Amino acid sequence: MEIGAITEYIDAAQVVLYVFWAFFFYIIYYLVQENKREGYPLDSDSLDPAGRRKIAGVTSVPSPKTFEMADGTIYSAPDASRADTRVLKAQALAGTDGFPVEPEGNPLLAGVGPGSYAERDDVPDLTIHGTPKIIPMRIADGFHVDDNDPDPRGMPVIGADGKSGGVVTDLWVDPPEHLIRFLEVQVAEGKTVLFPINLVRISRRTGEVTVRVLQSHQFADIPPVKNPHQVTRLEEEKIFGYFGAGTLYGMPGRTEPLI
Numbered sequence: 583m584e585i586g587a588i589t590e591y592i593d594a595a596q597v598v599l600y601v602f603w604a605f606f607f608y609i610i611y612y613l614v615q616e617n618k619r620e621g622y623p624l625d626s627d628s629l630d631p632a633g634r635r636k637i638a639g640v641t642s643v644p645s646p647k648t649f650e651m652a653d654g655t656i657y658s659a660p661d662a663s664r665a666d667t668r669v670l671k672a673q674a675l676a677g678t679d680g681f682p683v684e685p686e687g688n689p690l691l692a693g694v695g696p697g698s699y700a701e702r703d704d705v706p707d708l709t710i711h712g713t714p715k716i717i718p719m720r721i722a723d724g725f726h727v728d729d730n731d732p733d734p735r736g737m738p739v740i741g742a743d744g745k746s747g748g749v750v751t752d753l754w755v756d757p758p759e760h761l762i763r764f765l766e767v768q769v770a771e772g773k774t775v776l777f778p779i780n781l782v783r784i785s786r787r788t789g790e791v792t793v794r795v796l797q798s799h800q801f802a803d804i805p806p807v808k809n810p811h812q813v814t815r816l817e818e819e820k821i822f823g824y825f826g827a828g829t830l831y832g833m834p835g836r837t838e839p840l841i
Contacts, residue, residue, distance in 0.1 A: 615644045619659040629670045629683065653708060666701055670694055689831035690800060690824055697827025702815035709758050714812040716763050719753045721811055727753070732786035739767050739777070739801070740792045742833060747798030748775075750791055754813070764813070764821075765791065767801065775804035776813065781825055795828035 622643050626635040649657045671692040672683040685692030693699060707715040719725050727733040734753070738746040747769060754764035754776060764776040782793045796804075805820035807813045813821075830836055 690827045699819035699823035704816040706812045741798035743797040745798040747801035769801040
């Protein structure tokens with residue numbers, strides 16, 4: 583037999599090759615399993631949570647692993663208790679899978695289609711110092727509106743119907759990123775809501791703030807924040823979901839074909 587041969591049919595090079603194949607297969611399996619710590623098992627299409635089937639895929643869902651977050655909280659993944667069990671406020675347009683659904687009740691608050699949102703934790707995003715990341719400018723040290731930029735505070739907010747539905751009272755900033763995230767708007771006596779800055783247009787010439795995705799009478803139903811000095815992750819999701827729904831359901835004509 584030649585040098586390195588174990589038998590007439592197996593040598594050291596073959597053994598190394600087979601070990602490499604086994605190791606490579608294990609790495610792929612391990613990465614697929616780790617990828618299933620979030621979002622798995624999948625749910626089948628069903629408006630009723632009780633009728634949804636759990637789909638894990640070719641490989642099973644891994645056993646839970648515990649993570650210690652930067653703020654000291656303990657997070658486990660996967661966690662079956664965090665599964666989304668909301669009953670969708672929608673009705674199917676057909677009795678088979680694959681057909682669209684339409685929202686029930688107020689389509690801007692139904693939480694389906696462009697208005698859908700994830701059930702994130704109802705706590706604010708924090709900076710590395712443990713303080714809320716997004717705060718109103720009135721309590722943000724060192725922040726002000728530059729003289730060369732229009733200051734929206736005090737400007738009326740004009741909806742897609744051309745009418746005013748509120749007045750800007752403050753700006754909410756992200757100090758770590760040095761960005762404006764929201765406009766705080768008083769839409770009713772004693773009620774203020776947040777408008778995403780990237781969905782509004784501020785005009786120095788007209789002295790107005792315009793938003794095209796909502797009508798003025800719809801401003802009052804924008805999901806509010808519980809704390810006047812911070813916004814939670816879940817509240818952000820609901821706000822963006824409301825404005826997202828407005829892109830399709832804000833005006834009746836938007837749900838109809840162009841031709």
